[in-house]
Amino acid sequence: EVQLVESGGGLVQPGQSLRLSCTGSGFTFGDYAMNWVRQAPGKGLEWVGIIRKKIHGGTIEYAASVKGRFTISRDDSKSIAYLQMNSLKSDDTAVYYCSGIMSAGRFDPWGQGSLVTVSS
Amino acid sequence: QSALTQPASVSGSPGQSITISCTGTSSDVGGYNFVSWYQQYPGKAPKVIIYEVSNRPSGVSIRFSGSKSGNTASLTISGLQAEDEANYYCSSYTRSTTYVFGTGTEVTVL
Numbered sequence: 001e002v003q004l005v006e007s008g009g010g011l012v013q014p015g016q017s018l019r020l021s022c023t024g025s026g027f028t029f030g031d032y033a034m035n036w037v038r039q040a041p042g043k044g045l046e047w048v049g050i051i052r053k054k055i056h057g058g059t060i061e062y063a064a065s066v067k068g069r070f071t072i073s074r075d076d077s078k079s080i081a082y083l084q085m086n087s088l089k090s091d092d093t094a095v096y097y098c099s100g101i102m103s104a105g106r107f108d109p110w111g112q113g114s115l116v117t118v119s120s
Numbered sequence: 121q122s123a124l125t126q127p128a129s130v131s132g133s134p135g136q137s138i139t140i141s142c143t144g145t146s147s148d149v150g151g152y153n154f155v156s157w158y159q160q161y162p163g164k165a166p167k168v169i170i171y172e173v174s175n176r177p178s179g180v181s182i183r184f185s186g187s188k189s190g191n192t193a194s195l196t197i198s199g200l201q202a203e204d205e206a207n208y209y210c211s212s213y214t215r216s217t218t219y220v221f222g223t224g225t226e227v228t229v230l
Contacts, residue, residue, distance in 0.1 A: 037166075044123070044207075044209060044221065044222070044223055045158070045160075045166065045209050045221040045224065047211070047218065047219045047220060047221055050218070059217075061216075061217055062218075063218065064121065097165055097166070099166075104171055105152075105155070105156055105171065105211065106156055106168055106171035106172070107158065107211065108167075108168045108177065110167070112165055113165055
């Protein structure tokens with residue numbers, strides 16, 4: 001079964017850091033670009049960033065709202081993608097999803113999501 | 121990168137057809153055929169229902185169809201059913217080599 005599972009979410013105070021993990025199984029992880037997408041409570045989907053697959057250079061892009069604070073990385077040997085979040089703000093409170101893209105901008109599969117709450 | 125514009129809500133009666141628009145610019149929707157649509161139920165992860173403007177993944181109902189004209193993409197749901205009541209989001213690749221999602225549309229089956 002193709003599956004992505006996020007972990008590492010929780011409650012943090014403003015200014016603190018948190019690292020999310022996204023573990024894949026049932027497919028060749030290295031064949032997929034990995035994205036992070038977030039959804040604030042009651043709001044829509046917001047693309048956070050992407051790390052492309054190695055044959056495409058493993059390049060990384062970020063949304064303007066997180067650039068300079070968030071870092072995406074991947075370890076294909078462990079089938080894991082990471083989202084390191086620093087200098088967290090209350091606006092970063094959201095469910096964070098990881099999603100793979102094999103081609104053509106098709107976000108599939110998706111993880112179940114991990115809730116990050118930034119509050120004092 | 122601004123979010124793509126979708127109507128906040130669309131409704132229809134069972135059996136009817138509805139269309140959801142997704143308006144961007146020549147730097148995203150109008151410039152690439154990498155437009156996808158996602159269905160999301162409350163509390164659940166999104167699911168792709170259309171990719172590359174008009175392609176349906178295996179297992180997705182033929183009642184879902186996609187198209188694009190200029191800077192606007194559209195999702196049509198034919199033969200509306202109660203199970204189609206959900207939130208729908210479009211997404212597009214952009215000239216900045218990033219992605220952007222639409223504002224989302226809540227579909228209500230009357």
